[in-house]
Amino acid sequence: MPISIKFLPENRLVEASQEETLLEAALREEVDIPHSCGGFGTCGTCRVWVREGLDRLPPRNExxxxxATDRGFDDHERLCCQNHPCAGLVVEIPTSDFED
Ligand code: FES
Structure with missing residues (x-):
């Protein structure tokens, strides 16, 4: 069953499956998320702020x-390439590295 994810600031609703990552779902629907390392979790450019649904995401993988430890991420800063959709998820794509 598809899961709807909302991407801010453009308010884009993306239908995703549990099998794909947030990054894969976003790119399929042409939501622009930087992903320099190609989704291997090594560049940090796919970081988003989870605005709703953080309590439903599983803990970070290794x-x-x-x-997150290296860069001092807050709890709500998550990598799109390392997480899968869950119901009610709203994430915000940073428009600049200097905001939070
Ligand atoms: S795409 Fe590089 S960390 Fe997610």
Whole structure:
């Protein structure tokens, strides 16, 4: 069953499956998310802020946790390439590295 994910700031609703990552779903629907490393969890450019649904995302995997520790991510900063859709997820794509 498809899961709707909302991407801010453009308010784009994307229908995704549990099998794909947030990054894969976004790119399929032409939502522009930087992804320099190609989805391997090593560049950090696909980082988003989770605005709703953080409590339904599973804990970070090892790859994401290493990045989060290295860069001092807040709890709501997650990598699109390392997470899968869950119901009610709303994420915001940073428009600049200097915002939070
Ligand atoms: S695409 Fe590089 S960390 Fe997600």
């Amino acid at each position: 790859v994401e946790q290493e990045m």
